[in-house]
Amino acid sequence: MNLVHCNSSVQEERRSSLAVIMASISEWYAGKNVLITGATGFMGKVLMEKLLRSCPDVKALYILVRPKAGQSMSERVQDMMMCKLFDRVREDNPDFHQKIIPISSELTQPGLAISPEDVQTLTSCINIVFHCAATIRFDEPLKHALQLNVIATQQLLSLAQQMQHLQAFIHISTAYANCNRRHIDEVIYPPPVEPKKLIDSLEWMDDSIICDITPRLIGDRPNTYTYTKALAECVVQQESGKLNIAIIRPSIVGASWQEPFPGWIDNFNGPSGIFIAAGKGILRTMRASNDAVADLIPVDVVINLTLAAGWYTAVHRPKTALVYNCTTGGINPFHWGEIEHHVMSTFKRNPLEQAFRRPNANITSNYLINQYWILVSHKFPALIYDLFLRLSGQKPQMMRIFNRLHKAIGLLAYFSSQDWEWNSDNMNMLMSQLSADDRRTFNFDVRQLNWPEYIENYCIGTKKYVLNEDMSDIPAARQHLRKLRNIRYTFNTVLLVFIWRVFIARSQMARNIWYFVVSLCFKFLSYFRASSTLTQ
Ligand SMILES: CCCCC/C=C\C/C=C\CCCCCCCC(=O)SCCNC(=O)CCNC(=O)[C@H](O)C(C)(C)COP(=O)(O)OP(=O)(O)OC[C@H]1O[C@@H](n2cnc3c(N)ncnc32)[C@H](O)[C@@H]1OP(=O)(O)O
Numbered sequence: 001m002n003l004v005h006c007n008s009s010v011q012e013e014r015r016s017s018l019a020v021i022m023a024s025i026s027e028w029y030a031g032k033n034v035l036i037t038g039a040t041g042f043m044g045k046v047l048m049e050k051l052l053r054s055c056p057d058v059k060a061l062y063i064l065v066r067p068k069a070g071q072s073m074s075e076r077v078q079d080m081m082m083c084k085l086f087d088r089v090r091e092d093n094p095d096f097h098q099k100i101i102p103i104s105s106e107l108t109q110p111g112l113a114i115s116p117e118d119v120q121t122l123t124s125c126i127n128i129v130f131h132c133a134a135t136i137r138f139d140e141p142l143k144h145a146l147q148l149n150v151i152a153t154q155q156l157l158s159l160a161q162q163m164q165h166l167q168a169f170i171h172i173s174t175a176y177a178n179c180n181r182r183h184i185d186e187v188i189y190p191p192p193v194e195p196k197k198l199i200d201s202l203e204w205m206d207d208s209i210i211c212d213i214t215p216r217l218i219g220d221r222p223n224t225y226t227y228t229k230a231l232a233e234c235v236v237q238q239e240s241g242k243l244n245i246a247i248i249r250p251s252i253v254g255a256s257w258q259e260p261f262p263g264w265i266d267n268f269n270g271p272s273g274i275f276i277a278a279g280k281g282i283l284r285t286m287r288a289s290n291d292a293v294a295d296l297i298p299v300d301v302v303i304n305l306t307l308a309a310g311w312y313t314a315v316h317r318p319k320t321a322l323v324y325n326c327t328t329g330g331i332n333p334f335h336w337g338e339i340e341h342h343v344m345s346t347f348k349r350n351p352l353e354q355a356f357r358r359p360n361a362n363i364t365s366n367y368l369i370n371q372y373w374i375l376v377s378h379k380f381p382a383l384i385y386d387l388f389l390r391l392s393g394q395k396p397q398m399m400r401i402f403n404r405l406h407k408a409i410g411l412l413a414y415f416s417s418q419d420w421e422w423n424s425d426n427m428n429m430l431m432s433q434l435s436a437d438d439r440r441t442f443n444f445d446v447r448q449l450n451w452p453e454y455i456e457n458y459c460i461g462t463k464k465y466v467l468n469e470d471m472s473d474i475p476a477a478r479q480h481l482r483k484l485r486n487i488r489y490t491f492n493t494v495l496l497v498f499i500w501r502v503f504i505a506r507s508q509m510a511r512n513i514w515y516f517v518v519s520l521c522f523k524f525l526s527y528f529r530a531s532s533t534l535t536q
Pocket residue numbers: 136137138139174175176251252253268269270271272273274275277278286288336339340343344361363404407408411412413415416
């Protein structure tokens with residue numbers, strides 16, 4: 001009798017684990033408590049939105065939030081939920097905010113500054129963690145980047161170790177964590193330095209000493225961001241213990257492709273600021289290689305893959321942490337030269353308001369040519385415009401804007417001037433594990449991505465959601481571009497006449513050329529006049 005009971009309970013257990021494996025992704029998230037760091041950021045918001053919309057039975061989203069810029073934690077969360085990004089979720093479930101539980105946390109503080117009561121709540125209920133928070137600034141001082149990207153990850157892992165019902169821990173890294181390599185596999189590479197040693201050393205060091213040794217430490221990586229993200233991956237590996245871990249490595253995360261609507265973007269990071277600067281006619285030249293692969297990846301693709309990886313990690317519990325390179329270059333490549341073409345074409349058809357000049361940006365890999373155009377197309381017009389502002393009693397501002405732009409493009413050029421090759425076997429493997437329905441709901445098949453259409457929606461997204469410009473103002477923006485074109489023609493003509501006058505006054509040869517050209521023009525004019533009189 002006992003044996004029969006035992007057999008049937010084993011069968012029951014097998015059946016339920018089979019049911020878990022067979023469950024769709026949204027069924028798996030049903031009833032789950034999810035912890036998200038970086039929920040107020042670009043990717044965190046899209047992650048929350050997708051979970052609430054496509055996994056409507058998820059139990060609760062616990063989000064770690066800090067007060068910021070004079071706003072309390074609750075005010076920030078209230079504001080975030082009003083955001084247009086959540087319109088579709090709001091339509092489906094007007095009470096969706098009840099599922100969002102903000103937890104006060106400052107990730108750079110000991111214990112992540114989470115209260116003991118909140119620690120108790122989190123350790124007793126969380127089923128899955130998505131760690132998105134990071135500083136993504138390229139100019140972040142090393143100590144702060146280390147504090148947030150590495151030490152906070154370490155502390156979060158230690159909190160995760162105490163969670164009694166945790167089934168998966170998903171860490172968001174970057175495809176550029178190992179950008180000092182040309183070919184990047186889905187493995188965690190040995191760190192540039194033992195993270196614990198660096199943490200201990202930097203603890204007692206003066207900020208100025210750290211600043212001095214930073215270039216030596218980061219070595220062949222371009223900034224503290226990629227350096228600390230590489231260290232964070234190593235920490236995840238070292239401190240994972242028995243947790244089921246996965247690491248997602250997106251490349252350059254851009255506007256949404258399809259969900260919740262095409263073109264969603266809310267920041268100036270990566271290429272978005274560059275697109276805007278080009279659309280406003282401010283950016284005319286940038287160092288980038290026309291033929292280098294632009295490894296952009298839409299944010300909804302990254303989030304769909306992240307949620308699918310969360311499900312797979314929890315259900316299949318791979319023996320070692322799986323790394324997912326989430327990139328497009330190896331599957332559906334597109335190049336910076338093509339991006340330039342489509343960005344320019346979109347902004348000419350759909351101009352941004354109050355452009356400084358007509359959009360006309362070119363990328364070049366040649367240092368000297370770029371410097372020449374910076375002088376002629378950036379600095380010279382900025383100087384003239386600032387002079388005009390000064391003369392009209394206003395504060396000059398254009399040179400300051402250009403200095404900031406030059407700092408930004410200087411930091412970004414590393415990524416747009418060379419190629420990398422990422423292996424994406426795990427992304428393909430994960431796709432093959434999804435049911436046909438899940439593949440549709442959590443689509444991360446970038447083979448279907450139509451680049452020209454995506455770039456057009458991306459640019460329009462920057463106009464609508466970053467700059468908050470209205471599409472109905474496009475006729476006025478076009479009129480403004482026509483005005484700018486006329487100003488340019490007039491300016492060029494005046495400049496030409498001025499230059500010739502200066503030369504003519506000083507050089508006999510210039511005078512001769514000038515009289516020759518003018519007499520040629522007269523001859524042509526009289527020829528046309530004569531021929532038109534004859535035909536009458
Ligand atoms: C038309 C031709 C186009 C062809 C395209 C060619 C090339 C594409 C170029 C680049 C692509 C490469 C991208 C590589 C990404 C690598 C992938 C990653 O892993 S992700 C992380 C990406 N991180 C970033 O992108 C962060 C980069 N930004 C920074 O590090 C800093 O913002 C900074 C550039 C150093 C500037 O710092 P600063 O202190 O001076 O300014 P703030 O950040 O405080 O911002 C002040 C103000 O300016 C706005 N802002 C920020 N960046 C830009 C920008 N690039 N252009 C315009 N405006 C920008 C910012 O929002 C602030 O506004 P406000 O004061 O209103 O809040």
